Amino acid sequence: MTESIVQRLREAAAALPAGRVSMQTLGQAHGPAAHGTLLLLMAAPCLLPVPGVGTVLGLGIAALAAAMWRGHACACLPRRVAELELPHHWARRVLGMLASAYAMAGRFARARLSHLAVARARSGTAAAIGVMALIIVLPIPFGNMLPALALMLVGLGLVFRDGVALVLGLAMAGLALFATAGLMLVAWAWGSAWILDWFLI
Numbered sequence: 001m002t003e004s005i006v007q008r009l010r011e012a013a014a015a016l017p018a019g020r021v022s023m024q025t026l027g028q029a030h031g032p033a034a035h036g037t038l039l040l041l042m043a044a045p046c047l048l049p050v051p052g053v054g055t056v057l058g059l060g061i062a063a064l065a066a067a068m069w070r071g072h073a074c075a076c077l078p079r080r081v082a083e084l085e086l087p088h089h090w091a092r093r094v095l096g097m098l099a100s101a102y103a104m105a106g107r108f109a110r111a112r113l114s115h116l117a118v119a120r121a122r123s124g125t126a127a128a129i130g131v132m133a134l135i136i137v138l139p140i141p142f143g144n145m146l147p148a149l150a151l152m153l154v155g156l157g158l159v160f161r162d163g164v165a166l167v168l169g170l171a172m173a174g175l176a177l178f179a180t181a182g183l184m185l186v187a188w189a190w191g192s193a194w195i196l197d198w199f200l201i
Contacts, residue, residue, distance in 0.1 A: 002102055002106030005099075005102045006099045006102050006103045008029070009095050009096075009099035010095070010099050012029035013091075013092045013095035013096055013099070014092075016029075016088060016092055016095070019088060020087060020088065021086055021088060022082065022084065023042075023081050023083070023084045024077065024083070025091075026041060026094060026095065027041055033075050034159070035068055035119045035158055036119075036154075036155045036156070038064055038076075038155075039061065039064060039129065039152075039154060039155035039158065040152055040155035040159070041077075041098070042060050042061050042081065043148045043149075043152045043155060044094050044097045044098055044101070044148070045057055045090070046058070046151075047144065047148045047149070048090055048093060050086065050087075053084070054137065054144050056081060058133045058134070058135075058137035061132070061133035061136065062133035062137075065126050065127070065129040065130035065133055066126075066130070068125070068126035068129065069122055069126040069130070071120070071122070101152055101156060108165075109156055109162040109165050110160065111161045112162055113162075113163025113164060113167075114161040114162075115163065116163030116167065117157045117158055117162055118161075119158060125166065125170065128154070128170055128173045129151065132147035132150055132173050132176060133147075138180070140183060143180060146179060147180075149172060150170070150175075150176050151169070153168050153169030153172060155169075157169055
C-alpha cells in the first residue's frame, strides 16, 4: 500500500500543471481525506520558506484540531486553505516531501499501540495539534520547523495507526513548545532591556 502511495505522489509531482498550484489540487493528488492525511498535507508546506503560507495553513490546522476536539469524523480542507496557491516548484517539493515521508513510514511504521493513534474527541492529540497550529501562525523566523515536523509525525501515526509515531510526534511538539517559549522569553528580555536603555539615554 505504501509503495503505491509513494509512486502516486511522485507521478503527480511530475504531472503538475505549469504555473501556480492550489492546495485543492495537491489534496486530490494526495488521495482520500482523513484527519491524518490532511494533517500531513497542511504540515508539509510549513517546512518551506514561502511567505504567508504558515499563517493560512496554521489556521487550517487549527480548524482541523477543533474538528478533532469535537469528535467530527469527517474531514476536509477549509475553503481558504483549498484556495491557497503555491508556485509550481514549491508544489512539486511538497508532493516530494510527502512521498519521502510515506516511504520512510513504509519502512518503520506499523500498527502498534493502535489505541493511542485514534482521533478521539477532546483528546490530548487534538489539543497538541491546536498548540502547534498557533506556533506556526506566530511570526517567528524558522519557527515552523519543529511544529511542522511534529505534526507530520502525528499525521503518520494517525494514518498508520502507529502509536509510537504519534507519541514521538507529541514529544517533538513538547520540544517545539519549549523552544518557542524560550525564544519568546529571550525576545521579551532583549526588548525590555532595549526599551530601558532607550529611556536611560
